[in-house]
Amino acid sequence: MKSFSQKVYDIVKQIPPGKVLTYQDVAKLAGSPKASRAVGSAMKNNPDESSLHSRENLLKGIHKSIIPCHRVVGSNGAMHGFAFGGESVKIEILKKEGVVFKGDKVDLNLSRWKK
DNA sequence: CATTTGACAGGAA
DNA sequence: CTTCCTGCCAAAT
Numbered sequence: 001m002k003s004f005s006q007k008v009y010d011i012v013k014q015i016p017p018g019k020v021l022t023y024q025d026v027a028k029l030a031g032s033p034k035a036s037r038a039v040g041s042a043m044k045n046n047p048d049e050s051s052l053h054s055r056e057n058l059l060k061g062i063h064k065s066i067i068p069c070h071r072v073v074g075s076n077g078a079m080h081g082f083a084f085g086g087e088s089v090k091i092e093i094l095k096k097e098g099v100v101f102k103g104d105k106v107d108l109n110l111s112r113w114k115k
Numbered sequence: 116c117a118t119t120t121g122a123c124a125g126g127a128a
Numbered sequence: 129c130t131t132c133c134t135g136c137c138a139a140a141t
Contacts, residue, residue, distance in 0.1 A: 004138055023123055027137085038138035040122040045139080074123065081122035 004030055005042030015071045018098030019113035020106050022075045036075075043069060043082070070094055071113075077105035 002010070007030040015021050023036040030039065048067050069082045070090045079090060091101065100107040
């Protein structure tokens with residue numbers, strides 16, 4: 001049985017380019033609609049490219065998991081803490097992938113994955 | 116086993 | 129529209 005965070009990673013990895021998901025949705029898909037917070041906690045343990053080389057993750061078996069954290073946003077379409085170079089950079093990337101932006105926030109009505 | 120923490124969400128002021 | 133407060137959950141210590 002995968003732990004909650006593992007499920008979260010699995011789900012986030014399946015988010016297609018040009019689409020985003022809110023923490024709430026991820027939590028729901030992971031099995032706990034109210035665990036949006038826990039999702040964030042799991043994300044900070046985030047086995048992304050940066051921590052990919054971390055020995056810790058290798059020991060945990062999380063090494064081939066590249067989590068597109070930039071495709072996970074808050075319920076209002078804004079991002080909170082993820083920054084692998086700066087929020088602005090993240091926005092650029094998302095735009096490039098086809099995510100529609102509404103000012104400095106993501107337009108969830110258009111770019112929300114499976115609605 | 117109990118406490119603390121955190122990349123959240125939603126409502127109220 | 130922005131800021132603060134409260135509720136909720138899983139993981140780490």
